[in-house]
Amino acid sequence: MSSSSPKLQIDPYERGWMYFSLGLLAAFAIAITVAGLAMGIQLPGFEQRVDPRTVDTDPNSPWSKPGLREVVPGKEYDAYILAQIWRYSVSEQPAQKELEVPLGATVTFYITSKDVQHGFLLQNTNLNVQVVPGQVAKLTYTFNQAGRYDFICHEYCGTGHAAMFATVVVK
Amino acid sequence: MSEHDDHFKPRGTIAILAIFVITIIILWGSVYLILLQRGATQ
Amino acid sequence: MSATLPNYTHSNSEKRFIGLHLFIGILALAIGSLFGPLQAFEHAGLDLYPYLKPLFQSYYQGLTLHGVLNALVWTTFFITGFLTLTVTHGLERPLRYPKLNAVGFWVMVVGLITTAIPLLLNEASVLYTFYAPMKAHWAFYLGLTLVVVGSWIEGYGFFFTYAAWRKDNPGVRSPFMAFASVITMLMWQIATLGVAIEILTMLLPWSLGLLEGVDPQLARTYFWFTGHPLVYFWLLPAYISWYGMLPKQVGGKLFSDSLARLAFWLFLVLSVPLGFHHQYVDPGVPTAWKYIHAILTYSVFFPSMLTAFTVVASLENGGRQNGGKGLLGWIRALPWGNPSVTAQLLAGILFFFGGISGLANASYNVNLVLHNTAWVPGHFHLTVGSAVTLSFMGISFWLIPYLTGKKLWQPRWANIQVWLWFIGMLIFSNAMHVVGLLGAPRRTPLGLAPYVPEEWSGHLLRVGIGGAILFVSVYLYVVIVAVTAFSKKQTASASEQVEIPVAEAMQDPTLTPVWLDRWTPWVVGALALIALAYGPQLYEQIINISLTSPGFRVW
Numbered sequence: 213m214s215s216s217s218p219k220l221q222i223d224p225y226e227r228g229w230m231y232f233s234l235g236l237l238a239a240f241a242i243a244i245t246v247a248g249l250a251m252g253i254q255l256p257g258f259e260q261r262v263d264p265r266t267v268d269t270d271p272n273s274p275w276s277k278p279g280l281r282e283v284v285p286g287k288e289y290d291a292y293i294l295a296q297i298w299r300y301s302v303s304e305q306p307a308q309k310e311l312e313v314p315l316g317a318t319v320t321f322y323i324t325s326k327d328v329q330h331g332f333l334l335q336n337t338n339l340n341v342q343v344v345p346g347q348v349a350k351l352t353y354t355f356n357q358a359g360r361y362d363f364i365c366h367e368y369c370g371t372g373h374a375a376m377f378a379t380v381v382v383k
Numbered sequence: 384m385s386e387h388d389d390h391f392k393p394r395g396t397i398a399i400l401a402i403f404v405i406t407i408i409i410l411w412g413s414v415y416l417i418l419l420q421r422g423a424t425q
Numbered sequence: 426m427s428a429t430l431p432n433y434t435h436s437n438s439e440k441r442f443i444g445l446h447l448f449i450g451i452l453a454l455a456i457g458s459l460f461g462p463l464q465a466f467e468h469a470g471l472d473l474y475p476y477l478k479p480l481f482q483s484y485y486q487g488l489t490l491h492g493v494l495n496a497l498v499w500t501t502f503f504i505t506g507f508l509t510l511t512v513t514h515g516l517e518r519p520l521r522y523p524k525l526n527a528v529g530f531w532v533m534v535v536g537l538i539t540t541a542i543p544l545l546l547n548e549a550s551v552l553y554t555f556y557a558p559m560k561a562h563w564a565f566y567l568g569l570t571l572v573v574v575g576s577w578i579e580g581y582g583f584f585f586t587y588a589a590w591r592k593d594n595p596g597v598r599s600p601f602m603a604f605a606s607v608i609t610m611l612m613w614q615i616a617t618l619g620v621a622i623e624i625l626t627m628l629l630p631w632s633l634g635l636l637e638g639v640d641p642q643l644a645r646t647y648f649w650f651t652g653h654p655l656v657y658f659w660l661l662p663a664y665i666s667w668y669g670m671l672p673k674q675v676g677g678k679l680f681s682d683s684l685a686r687l688a689f690w691l692f693l694v695l696s697v698p699l700g701f702h703h704q705y706v707d708p709g710v711p712t713a714w715k716y717i718h719a720i721l722t723y724s725v726f727f728p729s730m731l732t733a734f735t736v737v738a739s740l741e742n743g744g745r746q747n748g749g750k751g752l753l754g755w756i757r758a759l760p761w762g763n764p765s766v767t768a769q770l771l772a773g774i775l776f777f778f779g780g781i782s783g784l785a786n787a788s789y790n791v792n793l794v795l796h797n798t799a800w801v802p803g804h805f806h807l808t809v810g811s812a813v814t815l816s817f818m819g820i821s822f823w824l825i826p827y828l829t830g831k832k833l834w835q836p837r838w839a840n841i842q843v844w845l846w847f848i849g850m851l852i853f854s855n856a857m858h859v860v861g862l863l864g865a866p867r868r869t870p871l872g873l874a875p876y877v878p879e880e881w882s883g884h885l886l887r888v889g890i891g892g893a894i895l896f897v898s899v900y901l902y903v904v905i906v907a908v909t910a911f912s913k914k915q916t917a918s919a920s921e922q923v924e925i926p927v928a929e930a931m932q933d934p935t936l937t938p939v940w941l942d943r944w945t946p947w948v949v950g951a952l953a954l955i956a957l958a959y960g961p962q963l964y965e966q967i968i969n970i971s972l973t974s975p976g977f978r979v980w
Contacts, residue, residue, distance in 0.1 A: 223393070223680070241720060244415075247415070251419065255790055329558075337421050337422060338790070346971055368485065415788075
């Protein structure tokens with residue numbers, strides 16, 4: 213019985229393919245890193261924990277008064293959005309489904325849920341998050357084009373899921 | 384002993400994989416471009 | 426020491442045992458596939474769900490049944506049955522403890538029934554991911570747990586059998602199909618720890634009223650610890666066929682035994698420590714960890730790239746052995762008349778596209794374009810729905826005749842069925858990818874959504890058309906295999922008996938390096954990498970656990 217292990221034989225074409233594959237993957241890795249670091253296209257990260265049982269009633273919770281807050285008048289806003297079965301609360305009027313911001317405004321969205329998981333997908337932007345009760349999703353967008361931007365729920369949250377959406381109106 | 388029994392050069396395989404790679408680059412690239420076009424999130 | 430191919434004769438009771446697995450799996454596929462077309466038609470504007478009451482209450486109940494039966498039950502039962510075959514045939518010996526494997530199987534069956542009842546009664550319409558804090562009936566969680574535990578037990582049976590073979594065959598290279606099967610079940614054992622902990626420490630006690638609240642973010646992290654390697658549990662058995670059987674079926678040889686084994690080792694090490702790529706847009710996971718998992722996910726793409734080369738080269742070898750000439754002309758020389766082969770070739774083509782859309786999903790911030798859009802089911806119907814399911818269908822075209830002593834009924838129809846799947850899937854899946862890029866969400870009855878723009882209509886119509894073709898294909902499949910298995914007219918004569926295809930390697934397997942047959946370093950490496958990739962974040966999430974979400978019944 214031979215005591216030395218045979219060496220790994222690799223067909224030269226296959227070896228070439230292996231190096232090429234690794235190179236291709238490296239190229240993609242660079243591309244996504246560049247998009248993240250140089251172009252500000254980043255994923256949401258950990259922001260803060262909240263208590264979903266009181267997030268809408270606790271007077272210290274910004275989501276007890278959902279909606280826009282002006283940070284820099286006309287230019288920067290914070291939007292506190294509360295997702296729930298089966299609608300988004302975007303203001304203190306429950307029936308309201310539109311948020312109005314001026315053209316060129318930068319809006320930072322802070323989104324959480326008071327019940328089950330929801331989703332948030334702002335059409336034609338890269339704002340795409342899971343809305344998890346107990347956690348806050350934070351993403352920012354600058355609205356350089358006027359129009360209506362729907363944001364829809366894309367995580368199954370029950371019977372009324374398909375109708376769950378609201379709109380950012382940019383004038 | 385290191386030769387393949389039926390040694391042949393898998394040229395057809397390389398051709399198919401070349402098509403595969405070009406397809407990857409085109410399709411992945413398109414989605415990447417959509418990402419860039421949709422803009423920053425920070 | 427043997428360089429000859431395995432040659433083992435299964436007893437009738439072994440064949441029955443394996444056959445029972447397939448029977449349950451295909452039954453699950455038959456029921457689960459009813460709902461796919463219903464969803465597809467709904468997207469195209471034809472909602473048939475109201476006609477199904479009082480049997481089925483909603484699109485979401487249907488979607489849950491579709492996901493659980495097709496993605497979890499069809500797969501798990503087919504896989505454990507198929508691997509029972511590959512382990513025993515590869516090692517040329519029966520299971521070490523047949524009763525143990527039988528216990529495992531029946532635990533899976535009890536689990537299936539236990540979970541099916543609430544599913545059918547609309548008490549668990551939570552989709553196959555059952556994200557907390559949507560709360561299903563406790564029997565749903567218990568049943569799924571039992572299915573997983575049963576599969577573990579069957580896995581232990583395989584491990585004992587393999588250990589006995591190793592003891593009797595010191596220094597002999599493990600036969601490829603058995604080796605790959607053991608890796609698959611070992612990877613599965615490690616992978617399922619996540620969902621097991623999720624259910625046993627949170628969801629089950631919570632649904633039984635023993636726990637007031639759960640931590641939904643932690644639940645997601647546990648789930649996706651399992652959820653990614655789950656896809657390799659599905660895929661690796663198809664790879665076992667592509668590497669270990671298909672070359673023989675096309676008249677060729679396995680291009681590289683060593684690299685086939687290397688691919689499987691890499692899957693053992695790399696399948697688990699990257700589940701955050703399913704959580705790229707989770708609000709409770711730091712971006713640094715998401716990035717690390719993104720790089721790891723790119724690395725697990727590598728063994729699939731390796732598989733692409735080795736498998737295609739093996740096919741090319743077969744094509745040229747059949748007289749095929751030219752750079753690509755050998756493709757026509759492959760046995761396209763054999764439905765088992767055709768199914769797997771078409772599965773491979775669909776998988777090319779599925780792999781690409783998966784690579785896009787995996788690409789960190791690129792996921793922002795794709796997460797929870799229709800692109801995602803477009804992707805996974807190409808992977809689990811085609812690479813895996815269509816390959817399993819192809820395998821069953823020789824496996825069922827082998828187990829039952831029958832001939833495949835109407836091979837020409839089986840070929841048509843397979844092509845219908847291919848065409849239907851191309852149409853369906855392409856439409857889903859495109860409409861997803863346009864912003865259409867997944868898991869949503871789009872016919873009811875008020876925000877659907879006109880732009881999506883044409884694609885949604887194609888979704889319905891693809892779904893219709895797939896509907897025809899899957900039920901044609903069920904008829905073909907049912908007649909094959911149960912009709913006395915299909916009994917095969919002695920000369921017509923099907924043999925298990927086993928591919929010979931181009932290179933003498935005894936020349937495979939020893940380090941490709943040594944378990945300890947690879948297993949230790951796998952566990953260490955998981956500890957590194959998951960340890961800190963799991964620790965962080967568990968230390969800060971907030972059991973603040975009560976259950977909701979939202980359907």
